Amino acid sequence: MQKQINHGKAEKSRRAFLKSTGAAAAALYLGQPSAASSQTETLALSGGPKAVTTPDGDAFTWPRFGPDEEKAMVDFLRHPDYWGQNLAFEKAWKQFTGIPYCTGHANGTSALTTMYYAPNLPPGSEIMVPSYTFFATVTPMRIWGLVPVFVDVHPQTLNIDVQDARRRLTERTKAIVPVHWYGLPCEMDQICDFAKEKGLLVLEDCSHSHGASVGGKMTGLWGQMAMASMQLGKPLPSVEGGVGMYQTQEYFERATALGHYEACNKFPKDSRYRKYAGTGLGLKLRINPMAAVIALCQLKKLPENNKLVVGQIRRLNDRLAQLPGLSEQAARSDMERVYYAVNTLFLDEVKAGMSREACVKALRAEGVPINSLVYSLQHELELYHEAEWWHHKPTIPERLPGCEQANRTSMSMPCFTKPVPELIDQYVRAFEKVWAHREKLGKA
Numbered sequence: 319m320q321k322q323i324n325h326g327k328a329e330k331s332r333r334a335f336l337k338s339t340g341a342a343a344a345a346l347y348l349g350q351p352s353a354a355s356s357q358t359e360t361l362a363l364s365g366g367p368k369a370v371t372t373p374d375g376d377a378f379t380w381p382r383f384g385p386d387e388e389k390a391m392v393d394f395l396r397h398p399d400y401w402g403q404n405l406a407f408e409k410a411w412k413q414f415t416g417i418p419y420c421t422g423h424a425n426g427t428s429a430l431t432t433m434y435y436a437p438n439l440p441p442g443s444e445i446m447v448p449s450y451t452f453f454a455t456v457t458p459m460r461i462w463g464l465v466p467v468f469v470d471v472h473p474q475t476l477n478i479d480v481q482d483a484r485r486r487l488t489e490r491t492k493a494i495v496p497v498h499w500y501g502l503p504c505e506m507d508q509i510c511d512f513a514k515e516k517g518l519l520v521l522e523d524c525s526h527s528h529g530a531s532v533g534g535k536m537t538g539l540w541g542q543m544a545m546a547s548m549q550l551g552k553p554l555p556s557v558e559g560g561v562g563m564y565q566t567q568e569y570f571e572r573a574t575a576l577g578h579y580e581a582c583n584k585f586p587k588d589s590r591y592r593k594y595a596g597t598g599l600g601l602k603l604r605i606n607p608m609a610a611v612i613a614l615c616q617l618k619k620l621p622e623n624n625k626l627v628v629g630q631i632r633r634l635n636d637r638l639a640q641l642p643g644l645s646e647q648a649a650r651s652d653m654e655r656v657y658y659a660v661n662t663l664f665l666d667e668v669k670a671g672m673s674r675e676a677c678v679k680a681l682r683a684e685g686v687p688i689n690s691l692v693y694s695l696q697h698e699l700e701l702y703h704e705a706e707w708w709h710h711k712p713t714i715p716e717r718l719p720g721c722e723q724a725n726r727t728s729m730s731m732p733c734f735t736k737p738v739p740e741l742i743d744q745y746v747r748a749f750e751k752v753w754a755h756r757e758k759l760g761k762a
Contacts, residue, residue, distance in 0.1 A: 369748035371685070374741060377738045391612070403614070419569075420561055421564075421604070426560040429560035430458045430560075436570075443465065444466075445464050446483050446495065447495040448499075450718075455696075456702075456712075457701065467488075469483045470719065476724055476728075501527050503530045506537070524537045525658075530656045532653050542566070543563060543569055546563070548613055551658070553623065560605070576598065579599075627735060631733065658733075660733065673759075
């Protein structure tokens with residue numbers, strides 16, 4: 319495994335132990351056969367038998383709705399309680415996270431829209447945001463006349479590079495948006511230190527990181543505001559939904575008044591936004607009560623679901639990390655990550671001795687569901703280059719080397735959402751088999 323980023327807090331973890339023992343020792347430790355036997359096997363690509371013979375079945379199915387969700391939905395349909403479900407979810411979310419204020423939203427995009435509205439920044443204010451993200455992290459800025467400044471990511475975390483952010487700081491910069499990509503927390507202590515030093519707001523995009531933490535502090539609690547998406551594939555799925563999180567009453571009331579006119583009635587009497595109870599501030603972005611019903615059910619299961627997925631991926635990745643040139647998203651020892659959508663791996667073609675294309679082709683022939691991962695970089699997309707859509711055009715970098723490296727080296731596998739030890743063992747065997755023939759694959 320490639321060396322993790324040095325944060326001065328490293329401690330010997332299970333992964334570090336595995337790294338120090340070598341592949342054969344790791345195989346014994348995990349109760350698996352050594353990779354040596356793979357050297358005599360013919361690749362499936364060359365006509366040999368596949369390493370993966372166990373059907374994956376529903377190993378990757380997500381979300382997993384069941385009797386709890388069915389009963390809760392039927393109860394709601396028989397006894398509709400619009401406000402009750404929404405308020406119950408918001409209360410449960412505050413208890414789960416510890417955030418003092420939150421609002422349920424129709425989706426993550428609407429939560430982002432209100433988050434950028436809440437601080438009342440003047441038009442032309444710059445917001446630093448990673449280019450390696452989903453469009454909704456960026457595009458709502460244009461509605462309020464804000465200027466996205468695209469920042470690089472570290473190529474082995476896929477999270478915002480604080481040093482690159484420092485280089486792009488100007489007198490117009492007002493905020494930074496860390497995105498906890500695929501469930502790996504950003505280095506929030508370093509980001510917050512930087513933001514405090516430069517007087518910036520920290521606005522967290524927690525769309526992928528429900529329940530993740532840094533140093534025991536959950537994502538979403540580090541900045542002045544945060545949001546999370548609850549779209550169908552997220553760790554907390556409500557089919558469609560989102561939630562905005564706020565550290566202050568002022569931010570909460572301004573954001574909520576924008577998208578939830580009826581909530582203004584419940585603001586304190588001295589609130590400047592209470593008088594807008596009949597109109598709000600113009601939009602209707604609140605969560606659908608049916609989504610709130612599902613979110614409540616899923617929230618109760620979230621810690622256990624996260625634990626299951628992480629445990630299955632650790633069973634795989636701790637063993638794959640022994641293979642030369644193969645690594646995963648680099649998490650600090652004080653981070654508790656979760657997973658959304660994919661298990662991301664990185665291939666150093668020089669150390670592995672074969673190209674990513676050859677590696678993926680050989681693994682897929684063995685029955686492994688793996689693909690090259692090339693993510694659309696926001697700063698390269700047409701919307702950000704056309705002036706007609708912007709009050710103030712985005713700041714477009716010439717190059718973002720970290721993003722480019724990530725797109726050259728990353729591969730994706732699905733996340734296991736139920737225990738499948740036999741299938742995981744066969745995936746490991748497939749990787750060992752391909753690595754045993756990597757010299758041949760490198761010459762092909």
